[in-house]
Amino acid sequence: MTNSNEHNVYFGSNSLKKYFNxxxxxxxxxxxxxxxxxxxxxxxxxxxxxxxxxxxxxNVKAMPALNMLESSVDSNKTKTIIEYSSGSTVISMSMIARVIHGVQDTRAFLSNKTSDAKLKLMQFFGLDITLFGGPSQPEPVDSRGGIQSAHRMAKESDEIVNPNQYENxxxxxxxxxxxxxxxxxxxxxxxxxxxxxxxxxxxxxxxxxxxxxxxxxxxxxxxxxxxxxxxxxxxxxxxxxxxxxxxxxxxxxxxxxxxxxxxxxxxxxxxxxxxxxxxxxxxxxxxxxxxxxxxxxxxxxxxxxxxxxxxxxxxxxxxxxxxxxxxxxxxxxxFPPIRNERLAKVDLHRYDEAWERDALEVLPQVYASARPLEQTLLSQITLKHLHRVLDLRQAADFNTWHLPESINISLSSLGPHMRSPFSDSAVLESQWVELEQIFRNERLVSDLGLHHVLVVCYSGDTARVATSVLRAKGINADSVRGGHHALRMHGIGRKMSVTAECSTSKIPIATAVSVSTVPP
Structure with missing residues (x-):
């Protein structure tokens, strides 16, 4: 057995055939x-x-698959390969049948006790699967098993080949x-x-x-x-x-x-x-x-x-x-432990950097003002049509100051000095669970679905989580990067003097959620 392919390179129209040989x-x-x-x-x-x-x-079964198919496939007749196999043999056959012989239809007969992972692997490689009951490793001569079923099927048609690894x-x-x-x-x-x-x-x-x-x-x-x-x-x-x-x-x-x-x-x-x-x-x-x-x-x-x-x-x-x-x-x-394993069941939705917006970029899209926002009193700007602003801070902080016409949805799991959900798995778990529960409210979600929603919080991180939850529910939402801290750093709200008035007229929402708005 010799070959001259010392560089392990395969050229030309038969490259795949050479690669498998x-x-x-x-x-x-x-x-x-x-x-x-x-x-x-x-x-x-x-x-x-x-x-x-x-x-x-x-796998090791590639060699037998090559040898068996070479001696049994008739390129002018064979349309289907059938083999009883727990995995490696018939997977190898499916690839070799396509690459070497141009046969696209390979069928696997196997035990109904085969693992789901193996079944999916066979489906991945394009195999047509038939399951059989009885022993997972049937005796080759047992007429009740899949081995003999494959053998009988091949006898019924010249277009079907059963290599039968057990007797070949x-x-x-x-x-x-x-x-x-x-x-x-x-x-x-x-x-x-x-x-x-x-x-x-x-x-x-x-x-x-x-x-x-x-x-x-x-x-x-x-x-x-x-x-x-x-x-x-x-x-x-x-x-x-x-x-x-x-x-x-x-x-x-x-x-x-x-x-x-x-x-x-x-x-x-x-x-x-x-x-x-x-x-x-x-x-x-x-x-x-x-x-x-x-x-x-x-x-x-x-x-x-x-x-x-x-x-x-x-x-x-x-x-x-x-x-x-x-x-x-x-x-x-x-096996090494999985740290923060609790996160495997929460925070399951997609994030996108495009949904986390700088304040000076996003606020002009949400609010109408004659002058730049950082030069304008909050009492002088108005929320544009078909926009909502959700403020997740505690009610006391919200009532101290907030963006006009904001809706306060206070999270019990959020506070002004709480660690970021992205640095504390327990915080992320509790906030995500609470947000999922809040946004199960059909009336709330239905209303928000009609608007572009801007979410704010203290540092921006919890709002980022909330945006992920909202986006998963089909709501067009963004968050303010840096949250209210960033708004204050930009000077937005430094001269705010309006006082929040309690109102629930702006949005239908469950009474369990605290809602405050500033009238226009």
Whole structure:
């Protein structure tokens, strides 16, 4: 297996086809774990991650998908691909079917117990999904399951292809064709190879390949612990009906639980090797085997020349579709806390810098005056038609002075010396909740919806929050940047002598809201 694309560039009308073709790519990375991730480093063990995640399809199933479709798709007949798959295989098939074969219709048959994240991921990649009840990992020969349903459907039409990863020898032979030769070319010193077993295709292909090119390599297969579940691999009991020659391709089997799998995957991700739970699963299986060998005094039997044992495990897919499961499987202490988490449920609406206006810019749009506002008594300016001014300050401060014809909606959560809602999460939470409650009033919102609304407060920050709430309700609202502090700094209101008179005639509003206006 050779290619001359050392610069990893893909040109021309067939660029995508070349990009997906391993024969046109440099080999996928093989990365040694640093000493702090390798508990057997001082025992002469070197561990390498084969990053199958770096294929364009981002998972180990891309190789089988390529090989199976190449041998089964007829470009003159095939219109639809159908596969029973929990995720990676059929997602890879959908991309490869489009890119390599021009087939647009790929359909996924899968368990009704599939996570919502996986279902959305498949929809994202354009897959037509059909769910099936029963076991999440049905036996391939079970006529009641989705595997055989896909097989039967393909028999009914020459336009439908069911590659059937569970029985198709091109599944495991893809790793003889590509993955095995890549690893051997990258690390001819290899002594141990470790891979998980689901369809068993990966382990069957790699184990068969290394039995031929370097029989001394120990081939370790990893199955899920009985009664546990890791996405992708199967328990040893479920391997019984698999017809691939996997038994001849492995020398030892380890069983691994989900907690260790997710924990090691998390650790690898945080150290820069981004990979999913089945990758942690493979590494944990390797750790278990090495630990047993060390305890039995036979670890050195695996070593090659120089007394070093070179081990390769496969990183199979990415973690993102399993994020919620990491939080379900692992202890809370594994994850940093979210500070100000209370804000996740409040302040949910959009902000826009254009809605926060300088006083000297916005007031001339709201008020009519013969002279510049800063040179005019507030008693000499009038509110323009179809405008409202909402003042959120406490009633006592509002009554001391305010913009003409303002409506006072006093917030109990707002005071003249209160911290900004943007520096205190508790303040923001209480103010947002109160504003949402106030602006649920249909009569109030209906009236405001007919006007351009200007919101003011002490510093401008609470008004900014209120503007976000109002805009979310479809009201054309702005706030004064800096609030009444900015108005006073500009000299607006310095000679104000009018006294507020209580009136509710300007706006229909619930009696729970304090309303004051200055008559025109």
């Amino acid at each position: 391993p024969d046109c790519q440099p080999p996928l990375p093989l990365v040694e774990l640093p000493e702090y991730l390798n508990p057997f480093y001082d025992d002469g063990v070197r561990i390498y991650a084969k990053m199958m995640t770096m294929h364009p399809a981002n 020898d091109n599944n495991w032979q893809s790793h003889i064709r590509w993955t095995g030769p890549q690893i051997f070319r990258q690390l001819p010193e290899i002594n141990v190879l470790c891979a998980g077993m689901g369809t068993s295709g990966t382990m069957t292909g790699l184990g068969t390949y290394f039995k031929g090119v370097k029989p001394s390599v120990m081939r370790l297969g990893v199955c899920t612990a009985a009664g546990d579940r890791v996405p992708g691999p199967r328990s040893y009991a479920l391997m019984r009906p698999v017809e691939f020659p996997w038994k001849e391709a492995v020398d030892a089997i380890e069983e691994v639980g989900s907690v260790d799998s997710y924990s090691l995957s998390l650790k690898l991700c945080r150290e820069g090797l981004v990979c999913g739970p089945s990758s942690g699963f493979n590494l944990q299986g390797l750790f278990q085997m090495l630990s047993k060998r060390k305890a039995a005094g036979t670890l050195s039997d695996l070593a090659g020349s120089g007394g070093i044992t070179h081990c390769v495990f496969l990183c199979c897919d990415l973690p993102y579709q399993y994020i919620s499961e990491y939080f379900q499987k692992l202890e809370t202490e594994e």
